[in-house]
Amino acid sequence: MTPATIAVYLAVGPVDLRGAFDRLAAITRQVLCLDPASGALFLFFNKRRNRLKALWWDRNGYTILYKRFSKGAFALPSFTEADGKCIELSAQDFAQLLAGLPVEELASRRRLVH
Template sequence: MLQTVTGRALVYLHREPIDFRAGINSLAVLVQETMALDPFAAAIFAFCNRRRDRMKLLFFDRSGFVLVLKRLTEDKFRWPRREAAVVTLTTEQLHWILDGIDIDAMVRHPVRQYQVAG
């Protein structure tokens, strides 16, 4: 099942916290109505609670929905601080968030352009 999650191209993060009593059906409706996305799309939908110590991932896997829950015992997820209600990430960025990395604080090193001496 983890290969299914990592093989997906896009992750849609619901930026605002949700009521964590929500199950698969409620989250699928939230994806469709609030996020204006297709819950059956080949994507992962990520949600976090108010305390930022729990994350739910929802995705459709050929024959049905899969709901994954991760609960941190001592830390909090570094949820992106963006203006958009829905944040689009790569699966790599999702893994960074799951590993406790603040992706908003990451700075990419400058790409240098080299010319070959002729």
């Protein structure tokens, strides 16, 4: 779904997904310490990990992708505070997440950002 040239960042902690563009951009800036208008894709999960919002700036505005599983949850590895605030994922890992496939192997090859 995403070209390999787009950086994908996954926020480690849960986020209140009731917020839209400005709230997710503020979280990206203030919590993740990254630029939401960089062209990267920023992923946020709710506490139950059954919903995902992705924020992306595409030259002239933000786009939000919102996915909700009707049953089950995204299969993410467990994170601790030592993991930092976000990790960078490959486009393949992101596609796996959207498909609902387990990404436990992320723990061994992820790149910690903060």
